[in-house]
Each structure stands twice: as C-alpha cells, then as structure tokens.
Amino acid sequence: MSARRADCIVVGNGVIGMSIAYELARRAPGTSVLIVGPAQRAGAASVAAGAMLNCFGEVTKYTLLSPAGQAKFQLCKDALDAWPDWRAGLAEASGNGELGAGAPTGTTVLLNAKSGHLDDENFAALLSAAAKFDEPHEEIDPEDVVGLRPLAEARPLRAVHLPREGAIDAREVLAALERALAELTVGTVDDQVAGVETSGGRVTGVRLAGGEVLACDSVVLAAGAFSRSLLDVLPPGSVPPVLCGKGIAVETVRQAHPGFQHVVRTPNRSGSCGLHLVPQGDGVEYIGATNLVYSAPAYVQDVGMSEFLVQVAREQLDQRLFFSDVRRWLVGNRPVAVDGYPLIGRTSVAGLTVVAGTYRDGFHCSPEIARLVVDDLLGGASLAEALPHFTPERRPIESLTVEEAVKEFAFHGVSAAIEAGLRLPSHTDTSLFEGHYQAAARGFYDGLEHPVGLAPEIILAIMSDPDAKTLVTDYLVASHRHYGGLS
Numbered sequence: 001m002s003a004r005r006a007d008c009i010v011v012g013n014g015v016i017g018m019s020i021a022y023e024l025a026r027r028a029p030g031t032s033v034l035i036v037g038p039a040q041r042a043g044a045a046s047v048a049a050g051a052m053l054n055c056f057g058e059v060t061k062y063t064l065l066s067p068a069g070q071a072k073f074q075l076c077k078d079a080l081d082a083w084p085d086w087r088a089g090l091a092e093a094s095g096n097g098e099l100g101a102g103a104p105t106g107t108t109v110l111l112n113a114k115s116g117h118l119d120d121e122n123f124a125a126l127l128s129a130a131a132k133f134d135e136p137h138e139e140i141d142p143e144d145v146v147g148l149r150p151l152a153e154a155r156p157l158r159a160v161h162l163p164r165e166g167a168i169d170a171r172e173v174l175a176a177l178e179r180a181l182a183e184l185t186v187g188t189v190d191d192q193v194a195g196v197e198t199s200g201g202r203v204t205g206v207r208l209a210g211g212e213v214l215a216c217d218s219v220v221l222a223a224g225a226f227s228r229s230l231l232d233v234l235p236p237g238s239v240p241p242v243l244c245g246k247g248i249a250v251e252t253v254r255q256a257h258p259g260f261q262h263v264v265r266t267p268n269r270s271g272s273c274g275l276h277l278v279p280q281g282d283g284v285e286y287i288g289a290t291n292l293v294y295s296a297p298a299y300v301q302d303v304g305m306s307e308f309l310v311q312v313a314r315e316q317l318d319q320r321l322f323f324s325d326v327r328r329w330l331v332g333n334r335p336v337a338v339d340g341y342p343l344i345g346r347t348s349v350a351g352l353t354v355v356a357g358t359y360r361d362g363f364h365c366s367p368e369i370a371r372l373v374v375d376d377l378l379g380g381a382s383l384a385e386a387l388p389h390f391t392p393e394r395r396p397i398e399s400l401t402v403e404e405a406v407k408e409f410a411f412h413g414v415s416a417a418i419e420a421g422l423r424l425p426s427h428t429d430t431s432l433f434e435g436h437y438q439a440a441a442r443g444f445y446d447g448l449e450h451p452v453g454l455a456p457e458i459i460l461a462i463m464s465d466p467d468a469k470t471l472v473t474d475y476l477v478a479s480h481r482h483y484g485g486l487s
C-alpha cells in the first residue's frame with residue numbers, strides 16, 4: 001500500500017488550521033490539502049472561545065507603543081475589516097446561509113472601579129486609538145446599557161460603544177469550516193502528529209502518533225497551545241516556546257430578564273482578556289474568561305477560577321445572572337508565546353510554516369492570518385514582508401524593559417487583588433502589595449543571566465508553575481546562546 005501524501009499538510013484543526021486549509025483549498029483548487037487533528041479537540045482554544053471580534057476593544061496602554069505592538073494592532077484591524085466578507089464566503093461555502101445570523105453586533109466597553117487604575121489607563125488608550133484611527137465609537141451613559149445591573153459598588157463610571165465590534169459563535173464557525181472543507185474535498189485525519197519529518201533541511205512529511213508517516217511538500221504547523229513539542233525540529237532557543245493560557249468560560253441560559261443586547265466587556269485587565277458577556281440568542285449568554293498561564297494544557301475547569309468568574313460577572317454585569325441556568329462549562333488553552341506575540345511565518349526548515357501564539361484574539365484574527373499565510377504559500381506577498389516582527393525564529397520581542405516588567409507585574413497584581421475584593425486597614429494602602437509583588441518579580445530576575453522584560457501573566461506563570469519556570473529560564477539561556485552567543 002502506498003503512503004498517504006498531500007501537497008500541503010496542516011497540523012491542527014482549530015480555527016487557525018481550518019481557516020488556512022479552507023483558504024488554500026478555495027484559492028488553489030489543484031492543491032491537495034490534508035488537515036490533521038483529533039476530532040474531539042480536547043483543550044483547544046477555538047472551542048472555548050467567546051469569539052469576540054474585537055480590535056479596539058482589546059487595546060491597552062501598551063498596544064501602540066512598540067513596533068511589534070503596532071504590527072499586531074494592524075493585523076487585528078485588518079481582520080475587523082475582513083470579517084463581513086469572510087463570514088459571507090464561509091456561509092456560502094458551507095451551505096449555512098444562517099451563519100452568524102444570531103451573533104451580536106456591537107461591543108460596549110465598561111469602565112468600572114473594580115480593577116484599580118489599570119482599567120483607567122487601558123480605557124483611555126482605547127478611546128485614543130479609536131479617535132486616531134477614525135473607528136466609529138460613542139461614549140454612552142452606562143445607565144443606557146440594556147441588561148446592566150451590577151452591584152452599586154461595581155457600577156460603571158463610563159462606557160463606550162463600538163458598533164463594528166461584535167462576536168460570532170465559535171462552535172458554529174468551526175462546524176461551517178468543517179462543512180466547507182468537506183465540500184472542497186480537503187482530507188481530514190483524526191489523529192495527532194508526533195513529529196515533523198525532514199530530510200536535507202526540508203520537510204518531507206509528518207509522523208502520526210501511531211507511527212504512520214504522511215508525505216507532503218509543505219507543512220503548516222497550527223496546533224495552538226499544543227505546538228511546543230512539534231517545534232523541536234527547529235534549533236534550541238530559536239523560537240519563543242508556546243505556553244498554555246488556561247481559559248474558563250460558562251454558557252448560561254437566562255431566566256431573569258432582560259439580558260444583554262450587545263457584547264459587554266471591561267478593558268483587558270490583570271493579565272487577562274477582561275470580563276465579558278456575549279449574548280448568543282434565545283437567552284444563551286457566554287460569560288468569559290479567566291486566564292492563568294501554565295506550561296501544560298488543562299482540560300477541566302477548577303473550582304477557584306470558576307467561582308471567581310461567576311462572582312465577578314454577577315457583581316459587575318448583572319446580579320440577575322444568579323438565576324440563570326448553567327448550560328455548560330468551557331475550558332481551552334490559549335496559545336501564548338513567551339514574549340506574548342504571534343509566531344507566524346516560514347522557518348529555516350524549507351517547507352515548514354508555523355502559525356501559533358495567537359493568544360487571546362486568534363479567533364478574531366483568523367481570516368486575515370489565513371489570507372496572509374495562503375498568499376505566502378501560493379508565491380504572493382511573503383509572510384516575512386507582511387509580518388516581519390512575527391517570524392517564528394526570532395529573539396524574544398521585548399516591549400517592556402525588565403524594570404517596567406517588574407512594575408507592571410505589581411500593578412496587575414494589585415488590580416487583580418482589588419477585583420477579588422481587597423480591603424486593607426485604613427493606615428495602609430496598596431503600595432504594600434506593590435512592594436511585595438515587585439520583590440517577588442525581582443527575585444526571579446535576579447536569578448537570570450540574560451533577563452528579558454516579560455508580560456505580567458508570564459511572570460506569574462513562572463512563580464506558580466515550576467515547570468514553566470524551568471522552561472522559560474532554559475529558553476532564555478538557549479535563546480541567548482543561539483542569537484547572542486555566550487560571552
């Protein structure tokens with residue numbers, strides 16, 4: 001029996017891999033495409049996502065400060081423009097003319113006093129970006145937000161509505177992509193890839209968990225938070241390792257009305273994507289999402305963060321959520337590169353493209369990423385030109401100095417403590433906590449030979465997960481050796 005082969009094998013059946021396979025098969029009908037990934041998608045980010053289609057809603061005070069941050073913002077902005085056509089095309093290709101029909105349009109971002117000054121700064125950055133880029137937006141009276149009834153102490157001070165930024169049902173999109181791929185005769189393999197096969201510096205295929213080798217000319221590695229071990233084919237230290245941003249969300253069914261009409265959310269906060277609620281039609285509401293970063297993927301929700309999520313949603317959004325039925329819990333692992341930026345591009349192994357590390361807005365960015373990757377695969381504009389910052393083989397991107405990272409870690413720690421209900425004796429203030437967090441972060445950095453400014457959630461991961469600490473520490477040494485050379 002001859003070995004199975006394809007022109008291109010896409011590894012990973014989340015929204016990124018499926019969107020790329022769909023775009024490639026659609027634009028190059030003569031190209032044979034296989035997509036490999038377990039049908040159940042346990043722990044996949046795409047299945048758990050609230051799939052907010054937010055660009056400006058995601059802006060933080062850091063977004064536009066660095067060239068890499070600006071490039072990421074541009075990707076998100078292009079994706080915002082791309083979604084209407086992408087959705088229409090996918091509706092047609094999948095035969096689901098109703099795709100996205102029940103999805104909410106518009107996102108209202110709330111500024112409340114439950115997370116310290118971090119929210120103020122991120123809210124101001126959002127308004128400033130919306131004004132700078134002429135994005136339609138309107139400051140509204142929080143009293144006018146239908147469905148909002150927080151505790152008095154958590155009521156919003158300000159609110160801004162972004163009419164172009166909504167959400168889509170992630171599970172519906174994945175089902176539509178599956179149907180579209182079947183229509184385009186893209187083969188699917190319900191299995192895991194154990195490794196990328198190479199010969200003479202170029203890709204020759206992939207090895208499945210059971211040992212079978214599938215032959216191909218090119219591989220697109222898009223296995224989300226599960227990508228790390230598959231990147232072993234590249235030199236040690238050459239690629240920022242991918243960690244797992246464990247996210248918990250819950251779908252509820254409204255019993256006490258009216259419920260929300262638009263996506264409502266806070267700014268990004270405390271190393272996370274902010275509290276959000278996505279109305280999905282027929283009283284179903286998606287409430288998300290927690291984010292704690294670990295070295296290994298998680299598959300079940302934990303009591304602590306589940307309790308926290310429900311509590312903050314009830315207190316900050318609508319106390320009547322108390323009466324909602326729980327439909328199901330969702331758990332997924334956001335793919336987060338150690339430096340926080342996407343890994344998108346060709347590699348030093350000819351024929352191997354990596355697309356991972358999309359972190360908290362990969363669903364939103366998926367149409368634009370698919371377009372850019374397929375442009376590159378078909379010999380059009382190269383990824384190296386389109387997204388030079390995100391080339392997978394790179395030094396870690398540093399958008400913070402080490403000192404800024406230490407301070408930001410403390411700032412986020414205090415914000416998280418305030419959101420969790422911190423009350424202090426009146427003779428002290430939060431500077432006590434800031435000092436504690438700063439000392440902890442400095443302790444980590446003092447042990448490093450080649451320190452790099454890292455995001456707060458990565459520093460927290462290092463402090464709470466010994467495997468994450470080893471992984472990041474080893475990587476920074478290997479990266480320095482690979483790019484800088486040890487003195």
Ligand SMILES: Cc1cc2nc3c(=O)[nH]c(=O)nc-3n(C[C@H](O)[C@H](O)[C@H](O)COP(=O)(O)OP(=O)(O)OC[C@H]3O[C@@H](n4cnc5c(N)ncnc54)[C@H](O)[C@@H]3O)c2cc1C
Binds near residue numbers: 191223356361
């Ligand atoms: C709770 C939560 C909420 C989120 N909310 C939003 C949001 O509102 N908006 C937004 O834009 N983004 C959001 N995100 C982020 C978004 O979901 C991710 O950025 C995006 O889904 C990543 O897609 P992916 O295909 O790279 O990874 P995944 O969806 O994780 O897919 C990877 C796939 O690879 C498969 N796989 C694993 N190992 C192998 C292997 N060895 N071989 C082959 N296949 C393998 C897995 O089964 C999985 O199906 C959220 C994420 C979470 C967890």
